Amino acid sequence: MAKDTQLDLWEVFIQSKSGLPYVHAGSVHASDAKMAMQNARDTYTRRGEGTSIWLLPSKNIVASNPDDNEMLFDPSNDKVYRHPTFYVMPEGAKNI
Amino acid sequence: MHNEHTNQHFQLRIDNGEYIEAKDYMPDGYRKHLIRQISQHAHSEVIGMQPEGNWITRAPSLRSKQILLAKIQDEGGHGLYLYSAAETLGISRVELIDQLHSGKAKYSNIFNYPALNWADIGAIGWLVDGAAIVNQVSLQRTSYGPYSRAMVRICKEESFHQRQGYEIMANMMKGTKEQREMAQDAMNRWWWPALMMFGPHDTDSPHSSDAVKWKIKRETNDELRQKFIDKTVQQAEIIGLTIPDKDLKFNEKTGHYDIGKINWDEFHRVINGNGPCNKQRMEHHIKYHNEGAWVREAAEAYKKKRLAKQLEIA
Numbered sequence: 001m002a003k004d005t006q007l008d009l010w011e012v013f014i015q016s017k018s019g020l021p022y023v024h025a026g027s028v029h030a031s032d033a034k035m036a037m038q039n040a041r042d043t044y045t046r047r048g049e050g051t052s053i054w055l056l057p058s059k060n061i062v063a064s065n066p067d068d069n070e071m072l073f074d075p076s077n078d079k080v081y082r083h084p085t086f087y088v089m090p091e092g093a094k095n096i
Numbered sequence: 097m098h099n100e101h102t103n104q105h106f107q108l109r110i111d112n113g114e115y116i117e118a119k120d121y122m123p124d125g126y127r128k129h130l131i132r133q134i135s136q137h138a139h140s141e142v143i144g145m146q147p148e149g150n151w152i153t154r155a156p157s158l159r160s161k162q163i164l165l166a167k168i169q170d171e172g173g174h175g176l177y178l179y180s181a182a183e184t185l186g187i188s189r190v191e192l193i194d195q196l197h198s199g200k201a202k203y204s205n206i207f208n209y210p211a212l213n214w215a216d217i218g219a220i221g222w223l224v225d226g227a228a229i230v231n232q233v234s235l236q237r238t239s240y241g242p243y244s245r246a247m248v249r250i251c252k253e254e255s256f257h258q259r260q261g262y263e264i265m266a267n268m269m270k271g272t273k274e275q276r277e278m279a280q281d282a283m284n285r286w287w288w289p290a291l292m293m294f295g296p297h298d299t300d301s302p303h304s305s306d307a308v309k310w311k312i313k314r315e316t317n318d319e320l321r322q323k324f325i326d327k328t329v330q331q332a333e334i335i336g337l338t339i340p341d342k343d344l345k346f347n348e349k350t351g352h353y354d355i356g357k358i359n360w361d362e363f364h365r366v367i368n369g370n371g372p373c374n375k376q377r378m379e380h381h382i383k384y385h386n387e388g389a390w391v392r393e394a395a396e397a398y399k400k401k402r403l404a405k406q407l408e409i410a
Contacts, residue, residue: 066121
């Protein structure tokens, strides 16, 4: 008998209401996209939690490495001109 | 040297109230503790489907049958959320199931007790799920991100479970003398095992101190048990059930209920495999897991065939 693989791992993203972003809900095991969709529906949307589901094989996810956090997510406090409050507006100007 | 430094850094992150994610550095002990705790939790959800499944065909009405089916489906779902969370720590589903079958991994002791009659379904929902909720609400703030997120999802669903159980008990207490006796009998049998679900007293708990230091556990066994007792006593009283503890007394000084002595000999007897249903629960799981193997194999074979066809076309 072949080794019991428990099938492939998929990541599930759910949009809770039209217009909102897709949010990671969790994972499911499935051998193909059709089964993954069925399992994701049954596992994560039993109470109207979603209006739409995105799925992708977990092995295709590219994630940042926590060791690079400093380099990637430096707050760039030296680049204050990226924030609107950096700019001086003329006295009396409205709606800007 | 480097390792010690990162363990320090890890503890600093924990102390700052940060959540730990799957790829973050974590001490081996933290990872091991989480795998043990999350897998035990997942196995409990799945094994917990058995005593309730026993009553699907005998539920007293269509309404109660539908509710029970939905509840058991939830429990299966909760098991899946938790297995996924455990898998982020680098253990596979196959290993998790193997550990359950070999006895290396445990599940909650409470599911080694039988559901003898319909009142037991009420008592399980009200007391067993009620105790589980107290623990799970606290675990929503556990330091491991994937575990915490699974808990938030589970807590949203669990309160229906407790309320359906309490409704069964309340209805039986409004029924005939026999029904009231059945409800009280179920209360008598489930009360103490429900209190044991929180684990040994803090002074005797082997895993507690690391778990609290790492904020895996946010409250201790005894603190959680006390919360459950304090809110359950009143719920029992208003439907006319008696808590089977002659030493139960409200303590004016502490503002909490004091209880009698928990029979830990029974707890250890059951957890070491000598409870009423240990053997049956495990045999059932192994049997159906193995009988389902052909489905997984067929799904894999179908996937391979489709892939081969796609390659041919390309």
